[in-house]
Amino acid sequence: MSKGNTARRVRIIREEAEERLKRSGLILILLGSSERGLEERRQVAEVLRGRGIVALVPEDDFPKEIGPSVIEDDVLERSDVDLVFLSIESWGAATEFGQFASNPRIAPKLRVLVRPEYHPVHSPSNSYLTDLYLTHLVRYGHVYPVDGGRQAPVPSAKALIPMLAERHREIKAFRPSRISK
Amino acid sequence: MKTPAAPEGPDSEVIERLKAYTALDNPIRLRAFRLIHDSPGVPFNEIAKHIRIESGLLAYHLGVLKAAGVVEVAYAREGRQVTSYRLDGIGQELHSELFRGRPSRTPKTGKVALRPAPVRPS
Numbered sequence: 001m002s003k004g005n006t007a008r009r010v011r012i013i014r015e016e017a018e019e020r021l022k023r024s025g026l027i028l029i030l031l032g033s034s035e036r037g038l039e040e041r042r043q044v045a046e047v048l049r050g051r052g053i054v055a056l057v058p059e060d061d062f063p064k065e066i067g068p069s070v071i072e073d074d075v076l077e078r079s080d081v082d083l084v085f086l087s088i089e090s091w092g093a094a095t096e097f098g099q100f101a102s103n104p105r106i107a108p109k110l111r112v113l114v115r116p117e118y119h120p121v122h123s124p125s126n127s128y129l130t131d132l133y134l135t136h137l138v139r140y141g142h143v144y145p146v147d148g149g150r151q152a153p154v155p156s157a158k159a160l161i162p163m164l165a166e167r168h169r170e171i172k173a174f175r176p177s178r179i180s181k
Numbered sequence: 182m183k184t185p186a187a188p189e190g191p192d193s194e195v196i197e198r199l200k201a202y203t204a205l206d207n208p209i210r211l212r213a214f215r216l217i218h219d220s221p222g223v224p225f226n227e228i229a230k231h232i233r234i235e236s237g238l239l240a241y242h243l244g245v246l247k248a249a250g251v252v253e254v255a256y257a258r259e260g261r262q263v264t265s266y267r268l269d270g271i272g273q274e275l276h277s278e279l280f281r282g283r284p285s286r287t288p289k290t291g292k293v294a295l296r297p298a299p300v301r302p303s
Contacts (some may be wrong), residue, residue, distance in 0.1 A: 003208075003211075006211065006280070007206075007208060007211060008280055009279060010202055010205045010206050010211065010279065011206055013202045014199065014202035014205075014206050017195050017196075017198045017199035017202060018199060020192075020195050021192060021195055021196065023199070023200060025199050025200070025202065025203030025206070026203065027203060027204075027245055034221055045248070049200065049250070050196075051196065052195075052197070052199040052200045052203075053194035053200070054200055054203055054204055054248050054249045055244055055248060056241075056244045056245065057248075057250045058244065061244035061245075061247045061248045062240045062241075062243075062244050062258055063225040063240050063243060063244075063254075063264035064262035064263075064264045065225050065226065065236075065240075065261070065262060065263070065264060065298065066225075066236060066237060066240040070236075070240065071237070071241070072237065073231040074235075074237065074238075075235075075237040075238050075240075075241050075294065078238055079238060079241050079242075080207055081241075
């Protein structure tokens, strides 16, 4: 069997499995702080793998010769990863967020998890990072508050809609090409 | 918030296949998969020599194979960390399914001779 035939066969078997399960195959990466949150990412990966999703935790799944931080724009841009979940619990992860959010080939795949006190919808914080989350939230819609079970406060529609609309019009005015459609 | 329940029973086999074939559905990973089959215990750097892509990207692809449960990884220290790869049980089955009756490229043909790393289970 030639290389092309093997690749086609792999695709056919994958599609048969997808058809039977009515679910698509998915590859995703779970990124975050190497200290806090690593165990949680491992547990999440385990759950996802049990559902047929290929979930990578770089600290565990990458060869030791390569530091986990090598997951940079370049690698994510050229890989076939479907989603990148980034738990922001350290300045390192926040730096990664800044990198990925500004890359138009990665940003749409990015799912950002932040503590409620830094989430633009759930917090009155005026920090630069919270502001950056708001921009990402409006452009791509994927910034989520996570809090280990604590009840997060929820804003009123009166507070939320003007905030999102204001940021949208700012982006539309100054960077119209960056509005995702 | 409710999370959708994971399928159970007969679907679990299909789930394993979906995960494995999602991982293999890429030309670079398919090449790495064959190489690892043909040279059990092959270290990362040897794979990198034969699959000529940037090492960060190769690390990602091998990570996908590992996360999908297709390959097993062992670590050893030879002055520095050495990560080596071999197919696990599912990987062997998949290889038979895909390449049944197809001759191995290595090392008998001499096309590539890979140096296996000393294996220490992770």
